[in-house]
Amino acid sequence: MNWISECKSESAWNCLKVRTAVSQLKGWALNSRCLGAAGAVLLAVLISAACGPSGTRYFTLLVPKAPAATGPKTRFILQIEHFDAPDLLRDSRIIYYTSPTQLRYYQRDRWVSEPGEILSELALKYFAETELFQQVYPYPAPTPADYTLRGRVFDFAGIAYGKNDLGKAGEARLGLELDLIATEQNKVVWSARLTDTEPAQKNNVQGIVNAMNAAAERLFQQAYGGISQAVESNASQKQDHAH
Incomplete structure (x- = not known):
């Protein structure tokens, strides 16, 4: 069975009912000492819930399992930039390719945020x-940070x-460019x-999300291997100079 699914149209009737109720509540909300800013948030949530795509599901990725550690291996400080991405990936909708040259979006299944943000938070x-x-x-x-990690999805x-x-038909594909920069020397x-x-x-969709989890874990493990080698080599050189 093909796992491609189509999005149902959003409910204009539900949206209309909530907007009507919200308009009636506005005057009371503005004058009520009990509601304040929380009331404004509640009204926004009501509108979003009724007028957004019906039955939307949100997915995220697990933090990859890190190698066992007993304490900081170096005294260096790392800062991680928000990972960049092309325009196509600056969107929370889940993308799937139906051929090498054609893609579509899942309208009712989304990431919790756009891929660059998800992966930079995972890296952190x-x-x-x-x-x-x-x-x-x-x-x-x-x-002051000794190193800066820059990425592009x-x-x-x-x-x-x-x-x-x-x-079976169905895979997850992940690509990530990473640069580790000695901050002071750029x-x-x-x-x-x-x-x-x-x-x-x-x-x-859940199968694709699980596969993307596996891909992210593999990529971060590969990145750790290269980054740890570069950083620990630098730490050893600094110790040699100190002696």
Whole structure:
């Protein structure tokens, strides 16, 4: 069974009913001491819930499992920039390709945020858990950072054609460019273009999300290998100079 699904049209009737109720509540909300800012948020949520796509589901990725750590391996501080992405991927809708040259969106299934934000947040949590660095911050760091990690997502989509390794149609494809920069010297000390394609266990959106989780874990593990080698080598050189 093909896992491509179509979005139902949003409910104009529900939207109309909520907007009518909201218009009646506005005067009371503005004059009520009890509601205040919370009331404004509530009204916005009501409108969004009724007027947005009906039955929308939101997905995110798990933080990749970090290698076991017993404490900071270096005294360096890392800051991570928000990962860039092409215009196509500056959208929270889940993309799937129906052929090498044709793509579509799932209208009722979305990521919690656009791919660049998801992956930069994963990088922040992942590298904090590795304890390779003494501290890891989102850019700009509150204290001078020794290294800056810069990234660009160039692929983040499901594949709904052909056969995967399990003999089923459905894969997740992830592509990420990463640069580790020595901040003070503004010099790239490590760079990689990482790609991975993982088969989906199920022919549906959840299967693609699970496959994307596996792809993200594999890519971050590869990135850790290269980054840790560059950073630990620099740490050893600094210790040698100190002696």
